[in-house]
Amino acid sequence: MAPDAKIVVRDVAKTFRTARGAVKALEGISFEVRESEFVALVGPSGCGKSTLLNMLAGFDRPDTGEAVVDGRPVLVPSRKGVLITQRGSVFPWMTVERNLGFGVDGLPEAEQDRLCRHYIELVGLQGFENAYPHELSGGMLQRVEVARALMAKPEVLYMDEPFAALDALTRLRMREELLRILQRERHTCILVTHDVEEALHLADRILVISPRPGRIQRTVEVDVPHPRRLSSIRLVALRELVLAELGVTSYPEPSAHGAAAMPASVPGQQKVTSGSNGNGLHGLPSPLLDAKKTPIGTESS
Amino acid sequence: MRPSRFLPALGILAVLVALWWVSAIGSMIFPTPLAVLKAIGELLRTGTLMQHVYASLFRVTIGYLGALALAIPLGSMMGWFPRWFRAINPAVQMLRPISPIAWIPLAILWFGVGDASPTFLIFLATFFPVVVATASGVHMVEQQYVRAARNFGVNGFTLYRRVIFPAALPNIITGMRVGLGVAWLVVVAAEMVAINSGLGYLIIDARNAGSRYDLVVAGMVIIGLIGFGLDGVMRKLEHLEEVRWRYGT
Numbered sequence: 001m002a003p004d005a006k007i008v009v010r011d012v013a014k015t016f017r018t019a020r021g022a023v024k025a026l027e028g029i030s031f032e033v034r035e036s037e038f039v040a041l042v043g044p045s046g047c048g049k050s051t052l053l054n055m056l057a058g059f060d061r062p063d064t065g066e067a068v069v070d071g072r073p074v075l076v077p078s079r080k081g082v083l084i085t086q087r088g089s090v091f092p093w094m095t096v097e098r099n100l101g102f103g104v105d106g107l108p109e110a111e112q113d114r115l116c117r118h119y120i121e122l123v124g125l126q127g128f129e130n131a132y133p134h135e136l137s138g139g140m141l142q143r144v145e146v147a148r149a150l151m152a153k154p155e156v157l158y159m160d161e162p163f164a165a166l167d168a169l170t171r172l173r174m175r176e177e178l179l180r181i182l183q184r185e186r187h188t189c190i191l192v193t194h195d196v197e198e199a200l201h202l203a204d205r206i207l208v209i210s211p212r213p214g215r216i217q218r219t220v221e222v223d224v225p226h227p228r229r230l231s232s233i234r235l236v237a238l239r240e241l242v243l244a245e246l247g248v249t250s251y252p253e254p255s256a257h258g259a260a261a262m263p264a265s266v267p268g269q270q271k272v273t274s275g276s277n278g279n280g281l282h283g284l285p286s287p288l289l290d291a292k293k294t295p296i297g298t299e300s301s
Numbered sequence: 302m303r304p305s306r307f308l309p310a311l312g313i314l315a316v317l318v319a320l321w322w323v324s325a326i327g328s329m330i331f332p333t334p335l336a337v338l339k340a341i342g343e344l345l346r347t348g349t350l351m352q353h354v355y356a357s358l359f360r361v362t363i364g365y366l367g368a369l370a371l372a373i374p375l376g377s378m379m380g381w382f383p384r385w386f387r388a389i390n391p392a393v394q395m396l397r398p399i400s401p402i403a404w405i406p407l408a409i410l411w412f413g414v415g416d417a418s419p420t421f422l423i424f425l426a427t428f429f430p431v432v433v434a435t436a437s438g439v440h441m442v443e444q445q446y447v448r449a450a451r452n453f454g455v456n457g458f459t460l461y462r463r464v465i466f467p468a469a470l471p472n473i474i475t476g477m478r479v480g481l482g483v484a485w486l487v488v489v490a491a492e493m494v495a496i497n498s499g500l501g502y503l504i505i506d507a508r509n510a511g512s513r514y515d516l517v518v519a520g521m522v523i524i525g526l527i528g529f530g531l532d533g534v535m536r537k538l539e540h541l542e543e544v545r546w547r548y549g550t
Contacts, residue, residue: 059448077452089449092546093467102463103453134546152453 006188007033007056007156012065013213014051024213025051029065031207031216038182038189040199042242043209043217049192050160052214056190057083057158069156079103081156082149086164090133090144096120097129099144103152119147122181139170146181156188163198175201179226196242200235201228208245218245332515337522340515349503350523356498358527360416360491361484364423368480372428373473376435381465386436397429401487409495419491419499426487427480434476438469471539471547478535485528500524 012029015022025048033039041049054060055067058077066073069081077083082103090099100116107115120126123143133141142162149157163171175198182189193199199206203222210217220242224234243249318334325333332340344350379386379393401422408418442465450456450464492501500520507516539548 057452059451077448077454079453082452083448085445087445089445091446091449091464091467093470093543102450102455105453105455132542132546 004034005032006035006037006070007190008068009052009056010065010068012052012055012062012067014048014055014060014063026062027213027215029214029216031219033188033190036186036188038191038202038204040191040193040203040206041209042193042196042199042206042246043214044211044246045194047209047211048214049209052209053083053158053160053190053192056156057081059083079152079154081158082152082154083158083160084142084145084149084162085160086162088141088145088165090141090148092133095130095132096125096136096144099133100148100151103148115151119151122150122184123147123177137170138166139174142166142174143177146178150181150185150187154187156190159189159191161193161195162191164193164195171198178202183226196239196246197230199242200239201230206242208242220245330512330514332518336515337518340513340519341522344503344516344519353498353500353503353520354523354527357488357492357500360419360499361423361481361488363416364420364488365427365481365484367420368424368427369431369477372431372476373435376432376473376476377439377461377466377469379432379436380439380442380469381461386440390436393429393432397433401426401483402490405491405494408491414495414497416496418495419488422487422491422495423484426483430480430483431473431476434479435469435473438472438476439465441472442468467543471544474535474538474544477538478532481531481535482528485524485531489524500527 009029009031012026013024014026015024017023029052031039041052043049051060055062056069056074058074058081061075068074074081091102094102097116097120100119101112104112104115116129120129123146125140125143125147128136128140133144136144145162163174166174179202189202191199191202200222206220206222207216208218208220209215220238222235222238224232224238228235230236230239240249322334325331341350375389379389404422404425405418408421412418412421446464446468447460450460455463488499489501489504492499493505496502497506500523504517504520507513507520538544
């Protein structure tokens with residue numbers, strides 16, 4: 001274990017019992033997250049990535065192995081690690097301000113007010129302090145969600161497809177907002193998503209999870225400084241790499257250009273534990289020639 | 302309020318009154334709307350009307366609040382703990398279909414003729430709708446709210462007070478609204494047999510003591526108006542900011 005590991009997941013496995021028998025959701029999952037690192041878990045639906053996040057946040061327990069945060073196994077949820085999901089859990093019977101205050105009940109009122117003003121400003125909700133959630137848009141609600149989580153001064157932010165329910169434009173804006181917030185207040189973050197672009201936009205490192213039972217199939221370092229331009233050659237190459245790893249793209253011929261573009265892309269490369277797709281590394285295309293694969297409308301940065 | 306919003310309702314009321322009037326013409330016993338209006342005036346002048354109204358409202362208030370005080374905690378436990386639900390629900394579902402009116406003989410046997418009997422019947426009438434609505438409201442509280450609260454370290458009674466109760470409150474209020482409607486139905490029936498005051502007694506007394514059907518119908522009209530007012534109060538509750546999210550805006 002690295003000395004600066006904030007989160008250590010060690011050999012975690014989980015099996016669910018259903019009416020149709022046991023379903024192995026996760027198997028042999030091990031990884032570490034450093035303090036202030038942003039890690040994205042990317043995988044197909046049903047690969048157990050949300051289960052993994054629930055375990056880290058204390059809402060579920062692994063059958064074997066353990067999830068350790070700051071040297072202690074996580075057994076129950078606590079405000080040390082706050083989970084944000086796409087379903088949203090902003091309390092509809094409270095104003096925005098009261099929602100923000102919910103997680104910091106123990107603090108003196110003056111301190112609560114100060115924090116509240118700070119985070120309202122940070123997420124850009126000035127003027128909506130006394131609004132009720134049903135008066136807000138989906139994007140604004142997710143801002144409240146993020147602000148309420150940050151109010152509690154968590155050490156880790158767990159995000160389970162936090163922006164999946166939003167429209168495409170709002171989703172993109174929320175990513176930029178999140179990066180801006182994290183620049184001002186650095187947190188350790190783990191993001192679960194099946195949106196490869198979102199992962200590439202936000203994360204320092206991407207763990208590609210295999211289909212059930214979920215295992216870490218590959219680790220991809222996103223060694224691109226912020227602000228990131230998703231249409232940059234580097235990110236397009238990484239995107240193709242992750243998509244190929246997920247088995248959703250297949251290219252007939254190995255490309256010399258693609259191979260040339262790749263070498264530095266996966267430092268600390270892990271061995272591919274599941275050979276489920278036939279392409280592996282060799283099926284990578286040339287991002288230079290394959291201009292139509294460049295995501296459109298993501299050139300905001 | 303714009304006239305187009307309440308004019309249709311007024312129109313329907315006017316048609317009903319007109320039908321009543323036509324059917325009352327020529328009858329020696331069935332009173333016309335005018336006669337009933339005069340009877341109400343007479344009751345107001347002598348002060349008997351307010352006396353009976355207060356008596357009825359007093360019983361409803363006590364029985365209703367007593368039922369809420371017991372039904373909301375019990376329903377909450379049933380909604381939250383499956384064991385409580387399995388243990389208590391069969392008894393609730395068997396007692397619930399028994400009309401409170403059927404309890405009148407037992408109420409008189411146990412509590413005699415006095416305020417206690419109708420109050421007990423109102424308690425019964427209100428208790429079951431509120432228990433059932435509270436249990437289902439608490440049971441259906443969306444898990445993401447409970448999880449978020451636990452994430453912030455909120456547990457136990459604080460979790461109930463700050464999350465579960467407010468999340469279930471829209472359902473509870475719907476149950477309270479149904480309960481109050483039934484309570485108002487039942488108090489009149491109870492007063493006809495179990496006591497000698499209240500609007501129910503006014504009606505039965507007017508008939509027995511001299512076939513004063515103008516007073517009978519006056520009592521009915523007053524009961525209707527008060528029921529309308531009570532429902533308006535409950536609807537005000539449904540418009541509170543704390544529960545509006547559930548009913549749509």
